[in-house]
Amino acid sequence: MDLKKNGGKLILSSRVKTINFNKNLATGITLNNGSSYSCESVVTNTDVWNLKKLIPNEISKKWNTKALNPNKCDSFLHIHLGFDADGLENLPIHAIHVDEWEKGITAERNIAVFSIPSVLDKNMAPEGKHVLHGYTPANEPWEIWENLNPKGLEYRNLKEERCSIFLNAVRKFIPDIDERIDLKMLGTPTTHKKFTNTYCGSYGPALSAAKGLFPGCKTPVKNLFTCGASTFPGIGIPAVSASGAYAAEKIIGKKEFKTLLKKINL
Ligand SMILES: Cc1cc2nc3c(=O)[nH]c(=O)nc-3n(C[C@H](O)[C@H](O)[C@H](O)COP(=O)(O)OP(=O)(O)OC[C@H]3O[C@@H](n4cnc5c(N)ncnc54)[C@H](O)[C@@H]3O)c2cc1C
Incomplete structure (x- = not known):
């Protein structure tokens, strides 16, 4: 090296x-x-x-x-999925879901960006499985999350609610995604801050x-x-x-x- x-x-x-x-x-x-x-x-x-x-x-x-x-720019919501690949043909490597084009990229929960790297390289997931990462592009306000305890019910419920944008969008190209999921991990600005060490989980x-x-x-x-x-x-x-x-x-x-x-x- x-x-x-x-x-x-x-x-x-x-x-x-x-x-x-x-x-x-x-x-x-x-x-x-x-x-x-x-x-x-x-x-x-x-x-x-x-x-x-x-x-x-x-x-x-x-x-x-x-x-x-x-x-500061706003932060992110994330989803990571591991799911059954059986019978899924022609999945996109990347996909972008836009709810309302007029609202643009800065609107909260209006756009979700997805990657399925195991479409490109099978070694990215166990045999017969796919992995997917999705995120909302720097439009999730930190202020909604900053005072919530990540171990508390309020945080967990809000996380499920705000991250519902992802599965709603994935269902459009994998209609039976819910039955296929082996692993689901959701992330909030708090998660983003923790793992990237960025101020308020900000994009910059x-x-x-x-x-x-x-x-x-x-x-x-x-x-x-x-x-x-x-x-x-x-x-x-x-x-x-x-x-x-x-x-x-x-x-x-x-x-x-x-x-x-x-x-x-x-
Ligand atoms: C979800 C997402 C998608 C993106 N997509 C794209 C894309 O498609 N194309 C593109 O070009 N860009 C993209 N970006 C932006 C790009 O990833 C970032 O702008 C870039 O990685 C920032 O690099 P950096 O070196 O400034 O910071 P980082 O990569 O964040 O590196 C800073 C490092 O400093 C560490 N650190 C902080 N404080 C300390 C400390 N006190 N001691 C030691 N270490 C410390 C952190 O842990 C971190 O590892 C994306 C970003 C995100 C979050």
């Missing part, structure tokens, strides 16, 4: 507690388990709200207040392209860089990859960066 060959180390399941500073320079990070790592530059891809928690107040004061407190900062750009990867601290969905060019896999590359370029310099791009034929 190139990361290891070049002296890198990947440490998983380790929460960063703080980014450490000496005066105005970042000196490394400390994990929740107490271990510390020092380095010449720190690059973080947490969302902007989590970044704020990782840096001391005297450092965050250097940021423009608005930049650390953007409006709600910054309109019509009104300006996302902040770039440089920060008021010379050797602290950001990348990911809170950084220019914004949300989405291609965008976050680009911001990671921008941060790398800022650290190693344009010339070295160009050499690396050539090495990977870009």
Whole structure:
């Protein structure tokens, strides 16, 4: 693996507690388990709200207040299904259900997006079964969920009710889906927050392209860089990859960066 060959180390399941500073320079990070790592530059891809928690107040004061407190996009409902594949021909790999086109993508529970990866690759599910993931695209308000106890009846009932959008839509292309289900897992903004560590389970900062750009990867601290969905060019896999590359370029310099791009034929 190139990361290891070049002296890198990947440490998983380790929460960063703080980014450490000496005066105005970042000196490394400390994990929740107490271990510390020092380095010449720190690059973080947490969302902007989590970044704020990782840096001391005297450092965050250097940021423009608005930049650390953007409006947030809404969150998600999810469904994961495991179901009997017997006799199901020509299932779509992807499907999008739209209730009312006029309402658009930001309306609550109006659109559901589905993927059935086992249609593409049988190894994604046990023999004779399919797996399906569905989600509502960043239009589920956090505020409905934030004060509910995930172990409580109110939460569970609301979860079933709000997530009914999924099976209602799946029944349109698999009419007997209810009899086929072996496994059903529903997710709410609370689930999304828990598993992605995002602020309020949000998709990311709600910054309109019509009104300006996302902040770039440089920060008021010379050797602290950001990348990911809170950084220019914004949300989405291609965008976050680009911001990671921008941060790398800022650290190693344009010339070295160009050499690396050539090495990977870009
Ligand atoms: C349901 C869904 C569907 C999507 N579909 C698409 C799509 O089809 N195409 C597309 O381009 N984009 C899609 N996106 C958007 C895309 O997935 C995200 O914009 C992108 O993954 C964000 O990458 P990131 O590196 O900024 O954040 P993440 O991938 O969220 O990475 C941030 C990481 O930081 C970790 N973290 C947070 N705090 C700490 C801490 N204190 N210490 C250590 N680690 C921490 C988190 O656990 C997380 O692993 C989708 C997103 C969702 C939720």
